[in-house]
Amino acid sequence: MTLQNKVVLPSRGRYTITLQLAAVMCCVTVCGGTPDPRQRETMMHQEASRQIGGRVHLTGAEQRLDAHLRKLKEQEMAAAQFPPAFHFFKARPLIHKSPIFSLLQRMPKGAALHIHSSSLVSVDWLVKNITYRPHCYICFTWGRSVRFVFSSRRPFPTWDCLYWQLLKNLRANMVDPTDFDYSLMQNLTLFTEDPDTTYPSQDAVWERFEMVFVAIAGLVTYAPVFKDFLYKGLEQLFHDNIMYLELRTGLSRTYELDGSIHDKAWSLRTYQEVTQQFVAEHPGFLGARLIISVHRYTAVKEAIQMQKDFPELVAGFDLVGREDRGRPLWFFREALSLPAELGVTLPYFFHAGETDHEGTEVDENILDALLFNTTRIGHGYALAHHPLAKELSRNGNVAVEVCPISNQVLKLVSDLRNHPAAVLMSEGHPMVVSSDDPSLFGTTGLSYDFYEVYVGIGGLRANLGTLKELAINSIRYSSLPSQLKERGLAMWQRTWDKFISENSYSNP
Known part of the structure; x- marks a missing residue:
């Protein structure tokens, strides 16, 4: 399926909003003197409705919790030390004290769609x-x-x-x-x-x-540890109220005590068995799939075979590694065109735009990822600087996997209030929140990244509707087949309703 043929979900009320906005702009143009306050109110409403969560209807209980969260956010923004303005390593102790963070830990966050396997479990x-x-x-x-x-x-x-x-x-x-x-x-x-x-x-x-990834590898690729590591990773996500995982993995070969090596099929079977065991023991967890992620010099043939052998487990393929030092996607165009030439489907989930080198060859990865029909865009930090790519992504329903703490730690942005995802959020761009390499940054799960998005990047305009839509997006833009998406959304809604009932009654 080409980019042009992707299903586009129409924005609710798009035509009504367009007509209302046209009427407002017409009045602004012809009216002289002091503008009518009703014009301003209408314009403010229209702009707010465009942001992520801007058209989410909140129940009475949700409105009470939203009002409480806003008060808490105003207090944190007025404090002398505002966590999103600091490097996360310095802000983490402040975040731990935040009542907003405590609520976000309890909030059902849906799915984690961008985490690398070696950093799945706390150090x-x-x-x-x-x-x-x-x-x-x-x-x-x-x-x-x-x-x-x-x-x-x-x-x-x-x-x-x-x-x-x-x-x-x-x-x-x-x-x-x-x-x-x-x-x-x-x-x-x-x-x-x-x-x-x-x-x-x-x-x-x-x-x-x-260097850290190399150090971790010797521990987690030992076969007995590998199984326990996967189970513990799912457990830590589940405790952070995450119900589904899409894990990027290079499938490093696992070894036994005598030095014998297992093939990659063994690793895939182990992923499958551990996930099935965890789901059986935790009915509130939906499952996990893999995105085969290799460094930029490796071909895609192996991933095609893996998906053929494990279609329910293997979601697709990605190229990883530092974009600024690797070859651009276009360099691999022959290899990336192989699935189409063979008549097979291999969904792509490309890292693209994880750079601040505007105008360079690697900066074009955003456009190339869309050209190769990527299902989602990993990071997409540079997307705000590419109006055509942004339009194609929005119209093609290609979600951006925003990983704010990773972007800050890897020195793309210092103050998260200046993160370009703020533009995407204000425009209602397809977007999910993830944590990239949580253990390397001193985190687990998604709560820390949700905090930075909700408090820092989204500012005061981000509300409970924003959080709700981001959680729903994580299931909507997952690789799950439609039937499992519906099941996942129903499971999430039940846990969301429970979360609201437990946290809104005492918040006038």
Whole structure:
């Protein structure tokens, strides 16, 4: 299905709004003197109706909660320290104290559509659980990082790991094992108390970002850990009131204690089995699908076969890696055209526009992603600077996966009130909220990113209707077939109604 043939959901009341706006503008043009206050009221209403959630009808109970949230937001915006204006690493303690954040944690948020598998689980759990398991070896690299591997015997030295130590023995010799564990956590996350000094540039933070992924890999690709890791990740999402996941994964090969390697089909079966087990034990969870995500030099043939073998599990394909340092999408046009040439369907979910290098070759990824009929746009930070791409995305119902904390930590924006998603929100652009690499940023789930969107990016105009539409969007723009979307929306509505009834009665 081409971009031109995508189903476009008409905006409710589009024609009425257009006629009303025309009447207002006509009056503004011909009327002299002081404008009629009713004109202003109409214009304000029309503009507000265009934003995300602007046409969502709120029940009486929802209106009470909305009024309460607005009061809380006004208080936070008037405070001396406004969290969205600070780097998230500095703002996190402030967010923890926010009553808005507490409400957002309890709010049913629908689906998480943009999370990478290696960062699915908190580093606290990785260190306090996984590194305490038997046969875990560690080495410290020349690049001031760490590597882990599970092995029945001491691993052989490599160029960057000359000496492997059994972690159990190393920890036992530490004066303060708790402090040692904290130092391990620091090697598995970007979090630091002084981010501006630690990461003075995009190159610096991206270098550390990619280093952390390598450090985590040795832990989570050990087959017994892999299963527990997936289950724990679904559990942490479920506790954050998320009911469905689309996980980006490169399907790194998993290994056993004796060093034997499983193929990728084993990993896919494991994803399927763990998800089925979790759904059976948690009826409020809808499920999970995978978006096969590879670095920009890898072809798509393997993903086509994976989707053929696991059609219910594999949602589609993406290219990942730092856009500013990789090849643009257009470079891979022959490979990306392969599914069409073979007569098969492989939905694309491209990262595009995760850059502030306006006018460069990589900046054109936004247009190329749409040209290749992407189902959603990952990040889309640069979309606001591309009017044609924005129009095609809106008319084609191609949602943008906004990950505000990721964009801030990776130094695309400092004050989240200036995030370009504010423009998309004000225009009612198709959009969902996600967290990208939560464990690397010191978060879990979606609540932190929802907070930044609701309080910072959306400002005072963002209301409960905004939150409601964003949650609905996450199911509406998922890769689920229509029947499962309807089931998911019904499940979400029940939990939403319960959330409203439990949180609105005491808020006059």
